[in-house]
Structure formats: C-alpha cells, structure tokens
Amino acid sequence: MKRTIFLLTFVVTVSCVHAQRMLTLEECRNLAIQNNKELQISGEKIKMADNEKKAAFTKYFPQLSANGAYMWNQKDVNLLDMGALSSSLSSSLGGLAQLPIIQHLMSGVNDMQHLDVQNLWVGNVSLVQPVFMGGKIVNYNQITKFAKQLAESMNNSQLQDLIYKTDEIYWQVISLVNKKKLAVAYVDLLRKMDGDVTAMIHEGIATEADGLSVKVKLNEAEMTQTKVENGLALTRMLLAQICGLSLEEDLSLADEKLDNFPVETTQASADLNEAFMNRNELRSLDLAMKIYKRKERIALAEMLPNVALAANYFVTNPNVFNGFKNDFAGMFNVGVMVKVPLSGWWEGTYKRNSAKAETRIKALEWQDAREKIELQVNQSVYKVNEAGKKLIASSRNMENAEENLRRANLGFEEGVIPALNLMEAQTAWVSARSSLIDAQIEVKLTEVYLSKALGKLSVNEKE
Numbered sequence: 001m002k003r004t005i006f007l008l009t010f011v012v013t014v015s016c017v018h019a020q021r022m023l024t025l026e027e028c029r030n031l032a033i034q035n036n037k038e039l040q041i042s043g044e045k046i047k048m049a050d051n052e053k054k055a056a057f058t059k060y061f062p063q064l065s066a067n068g069a070y071m072w073n074q075k076d077v078n079l080l081d082m083g084a085l086s087s088s089l090s091s092s093l094g095g096l097a098q099l100p101i102i103q104h105l106m107s108g109v110n111d112m113q114h115l116d117v118q119n120l121w122v123g124n125v126s127l128v129q130p131v132f133m134g135g136k137i138v139n140y141n142q143i144t145k146f147a148k149q150l151a152e153s154m155n156n157s158q159l160q161d162l163i164y165k166t167d168e169i170y171w172q173v174i175s176l177v178n179k180k181k182l183a184v185a186y187v188d189l190l191r192k193m194d195g196d197v198t199a200m201i202h203e204g205i206a207t208e209a210d211g212l213s214v215k216v217k218l219n220e221a222e223m224t225q226t227k228v229e230n231g232l233a234l235t236r237m238l239l240a241q242i243c244g245l246s247l248e249e250d251l252s253l254a255d256e257k258l259d260n261f262p263v264e265t266t267q268a269s270a271d272l273n274e275a276f277m278n279r280n281e282l283r284s285l286d287l288a289m290k291i292y293k294r295k296e297r298i299a300l301a302e303m304l305p306n307v308a309l310a311a312n313y314f315v316t317n318p319n320v321f322n323g324f325k326n327d328f329a330g331m332f333n334v335g336v337m338v339k340v341p342l343s344g345w346w347e348g349t350y351k352r353n354s355a356k357a358e359t360r361i362k363a364l365e366w367q368d369a370r371e372k373i374e375l376q377v378n379q380s381v382y383k384v385n386e387a388g389k390k391l392i393a394s395s396r397n398m399e400n401a402e403e404n405l406r407r408a409n410l411g412f413e414e415g416v417i418p419a420l421n422l423m424e425a426q427t428a429w430v431s432a433r434s435s436l437i438d439a440q441i442e443v444k445l446t447e448v449y450l451s452k453a454l455g456k457l458s459v460n461e462k463e
Contacts (some may be wrong), residue, residue, distance in 0.1 A: 008340040021245075025170050028243055032166045033325070035244020041164065042155040049148035056144040059137045071120040097422040121317040121328070128337070129309040134301030139294040146294070150287040160457045162242075167448045169239045170253065174440045176232040177256045179434060186430050188220040189312035193426075197419050210419040217423055268384035269446075270388035270454060275377050276370065278455025285366040291360040299352035307338040373453070380450040387442040395441040401425075401432035 023031070033039060130137060194214045200206035245251070254456045276282060315330030341348075408425035411417030451457040 014106075021249060022252045022254060023243075025167065028169060028239065029163055029166050030297070031243035031245065032162055033159065036162055039155065039158055042151065042158055046148065046151045046155060049144070049151040053141070053148050055145035059130070060139065062127050064125075064127050066125045069121075069203045073118050073120060073124075102221070119317075123315040123330075124298045125313045127311040130306075131309060134304030134306060135312065136301040137295055139297045139301065143291050143298075145293045146287045146290045150284055150291070153280045153284045153287060157284065160280070160452055160455070163457050164448055166239075168445060169186050169235060169242055169446050169460065171441050173235050173239055173253055174255050175437055176228060176235055176318075177253075178437045180225070180228045182230045182430060182433050182437070183221065186426070187218070187221045189426060190214065190221050190423075192423070193419070194218055200419075206419060211418055213423065215342045217427075229289075237256055237266055267388075268381045269371040269448065270377050270381050272374055272377060275373055275454045279369075279373055280455065281369050282317075282366060282373065285369055285410065289359055289362040289366065292355050292362060295355040296359065298350055299348055299355055302351070303341055303345055303348040305341075306337075307336045309335045310335050332398055377450075377453045379447065380453040384443075384446045386452050387446045391436075391439040391443050394436040396430045398436045401429040405429040440454050 002011055033195075129267055136360040197206050197211050197214050201211050202210060236251050238250055240247050240251055311332065311334045313330055313332040317326070319327055319329045405425045405428070409420045412419065412422040448457065
C-alpha cells in the first residue's frame with residue numbers, strides 16, 4: 001500500500017514538473033512578439049504597402065490593352081436603291097434597257113452595292129506610353145515609398161510598446177511572487193507567535209488582550225496572503241495572454257527563484273538627440289509630412305497638360321479597308337496624345353490647399369511630439385535616479401528593520417518586551433521588506449521605460 005502511494009505521488013510530481021513551463025524575460029518577449037495579433041496585422045500592412053509601391057512603379061511602363069467584339073445584324077446593307085435605278089434607266093434608255101448587256105451590267109451593280117455585314121468582327125490593340133503626366137507618376141511612387149516606411153515605423157512603435165508591456169507584467173509577477181513569500185512567512189511567524197502567546201496566557205505571563213491582538217494581526221495577514229495569491233494568479237494569466245499561451249498553462253519565471261535579485265543602481269543620463277533620432281513617433285510624423293507634400297504636387301499635376309505616345313492596331317471582318325470583303329484585315333497608327341484640362345482649376349486649387357493644410361497639421365504634430373519626447377526622456381532619467389535612491393534607502397531601512405526585529409524577538413523571549421511591541425517590530429519588518437521589493441522592481445521598470453523613451457528598446461536588450 002505504501003509503495004502504491006509512493007508511486008502515485010511520484011507520478012503526480014513528475015507530471016506537474018513536466019506541465020510547468022519555465023520562461024526567461026527574453027523568452028516572454030519573443031513569445032509575445034510571435035503571437036501578438038496587432039503586430040501580425042501591422043506586418044501585413046507592411047506587405048500591402050510594399051505591393052502598392054511595386055504597383056505604382058508599373059505606371060512608368062507602357063500601358064497595353066486589347067479589345068474585341070462580335071455583332072450580329074438583322075439585315076445586310078444596300079448602298080443603292082436598285083428599283084429606282086432600274087426605273088430611271090428604263091425611262092431613259094427605252095427599249096435599249098432590255099438589251100442583254102444592259103441587264104448584265106445592272107446585275108453586276110446590284111452585287112457591288114450589296115454588303116454582307118450580318119456578322120461583324122472588330123478587334124483593337126493599343127499601346128500608350130506616358131511621357132509627361134505633370135509629375136503624377138513620380139510623386140505617386142514617392143508616396144508609396146513613404147507609405148511603406150510609415151508602415152514599418154508604426155510596426156516598430158507597436159513592437160516597443162509590446163516589449164515594455166511584457167516587461168511590466170513580467171516584473172509584476174516577480175514582485176507578487178516575492179510578496180507571496182513574504183506574506184506566507186509573516187503568517188507562519190504570527191501563527192507561531194499565536195501559539196507562544198497562548199502558552200504564555202496559560203502560564204499567566206501574557207493577558208487575554210495580548211492573545212486577541214495577535215489573532216487580529218493573524219487574520220489580517222491571512223487576508224493579505226489571499227489577496228496576494230489571487231493577484232499573482234491573475235497577473236500570471238495576463239502574462240500568459242500577452243505571450244499568446246493558454247490561460248491555464250502553469251508558468252514559472254526564471255527570476256522567481258531569486259529572493260534578492262541583483263539590481264544595479266547607476267546615475268542615469270540621456271542624449272536627447274538619440275531619442276529624437278530613434279523615436280518612431282517622430283519618424284512616422286516626418287513621413288506623413290512628406291506624403292502630404294507629395295499630395296500637394298499631385299494636386300498641381302492634375303492642372304497641368306499630359307503628354308503620351310500612342311500606337312494602335314485595328315482589325316475588322318468584313319474588311320472595311322477593302323470593299324467590305326468577308327475576311328480579316330487591319331491597319332495600325334502611331335501618334336502623340338495631349339490632354340489639357342480646361343476645367344477643374346478651382347477644384348484642383350482647393351485640393352492643393354487642403355493638402356497644404358494637412359502638411360502644416362503634421363508639422364505642428366511633429367513639433368508637439370518632439371516637445372513631449374523631450375519631457376518624457378527627462379522624466380525617465382529622473383525616475384531612474386529616484387528609483388536608485390529609493391532602493392538604497394529601502395535596503396538600509398530593511399537592515400534596520402531586521403535588527404529591530406531580532407532585538408524584539410530576543411526581548412520577547414526574555415519576557416522584557418510585550419507581545420504588542422513584538423508585533424510592531426514584525427509589522428515594520430514586513431513593511432520594510434515589501435518596500436524593498438517595490439524598490440527593486442521599480443529600478444527594473446524605470447530602466448525599461450528609459451530605454452523606451454530613448455527609442456532603443458529591443459528584444460535582445462540586456463535584462
């Protein structure tokens with residue numbers, strides 16, 4: 001029986017081990033990037049923009065087209081009224097009209113004026129080579145090039161947002177894991193203290209009030225533990241969702257095993273020019289300005305003459321080029337096409353002014369974004385330095401709280417310190433430990449936020 005229980009326990013343990021998935025921060029980032037639907041959509045938009053760019057380039061090439069048609073007509077075509085012609089000749093020639101030669105001649109004329117057009121076939125092949133389109137083709141190609149770059153810039157911006165969000169949730173999980181450990185340790189400490197105080201009450205050393213105070217603290221600690229555990233479970237699910245994994249998957253993070261994960265505090269600084277150069281928001285707005293400037297030129301091109309070379313080949317059956325014979329025949333022609341817009345100048349002017357207004361709007365948005373980025377970078381540097389100072393202060397406070405708790409425990413064991421004072425020392429220790437965890441996490445997050453503000457947050461960035 002014992003052997004069976006041991007085997008079952010072993011199987012369950014092994015299953016749990018295999019079910020649990022260990023992930024590093026970089027692995028979480030990669031999973032999030034691979035499975036994020038918004039990034040996939042923006043990737044498809046890049047492909048769309050690239051295809052539109054290639055399609056625009058084809059406007060430089062000759063435009064070749066072919067047309068064909070078949071038509072059935074109810075009647076043939078007669079060029080002359082043979083009845084009227086015969087009457088006129090009979091009256092003019094008299095008896096001569098009845099001569100065989102005259103009759104033969106009239107029969108020939110009748111055949112010549114009769115056209116068989118019941119079955120009509122028409123075909124046409126045309127070739128048009130643009131020569132001057134007012135700059136429309138050139139500017140449209142430039143727009144599609146900038147549109148592709150804009151799609152890439154927006155994709156990079158979404159990528160950095162996703163990395164930052166993943167990091168934020170990752171370190172929240174680490175924070176809650178450590179706070180769970182703290183909550184469990186505090187509950188165990190109070191349970192032990194509850195047992196000690198109960199024994200001391202029986203011995204007459206402690207009062208019932210001391211026992212009730214400990215129980216109140218124990219209940220509060222247990223509720224805090226429950227909240228932390230629930231928060232941790234929800235945050236793990238959120239991380240799983242960001243990574244594109246099942247919400248039920250048992251995730252374990254590499255940094256969970258570290259009670260005091262290493263955190264380096266350095267004096268941060270930032271180069272604003274680097275941020276201006278790297279931030280995708282500025283790049284996107286700059287590309288938008290270029291697009292609208294090209295739209296201005298296209299609006300102007302609509303008001304300019306267009307010149308193109310043209311070549312055509314036309315074929316028919318019946319043959320319209322040789323007496324409507326029942327066979328296929330054709331001809332070709334070449335020439336120059338010139339189109340001069342004589343109306344629509346007012347509309348073109350309004351469209352151009354509208355594009356100019358859009359360009360000015362994007363310029364103002366660019367200036368506003370630049371100012372916000374400058375503020376964001378300065379705030380990020382300040383927060384990094386502040387987080388470093390908080391971590392140093394929290395570490396010192398933790399050392400003091402540990403020493404205070406050690407002395408309180410010693411005094412309580414010797415009976416010189418009441419239970420209330422010991423609980424105050426314990427509460428101070430828990431608060432100091434919680435503040436230290438928050439300070440460590442804040443250092444990590446502020447560093448990530450600074451990288452994002454500088455526009456250099458990437459998957460391969462050192463954790």
